[in-house]
Amino acid sequence: NWELFPAWSPDGTKIAFNGLVPHSGNTDVYVMNADGSEVRQLTAAPGFDENPAWSPDGSQIVFQTNRDGNFEIYIMNEDGGDAHPLAADAADELWPSWVRVVIGN
DSSP: OOEEEEEEOTTSSEEEEEEEOTTTOOEEEEEEETTSOSOEEOOOOSSBEEEEEEOTTSSEEEEEEOTTSSOEEEEEETTSOSOEESOOOSSOOOOOOOOOOOOOO
């Protein structure tokens, strides 16, 4: 078992990461408290769910997955609910991240 690509929540209370699911060859997205307690698996689809990144308000997580054949960027609620692709394209989409846009002064 291994864990990779940790991402701190904006408020610093949680860490999202991807980990190898034992005996499956799949990776899934997990979240835990910053002290390492309460580890929860958020995804459970066949394939590789990887490289989570938190939205600036902490309500959503984006990640890359090949559950549909090629790598796509998916978005889900911070509790793992409502996971769906942002766009479907034949090209691989990798390494998602968020950008906070500030308009005005």
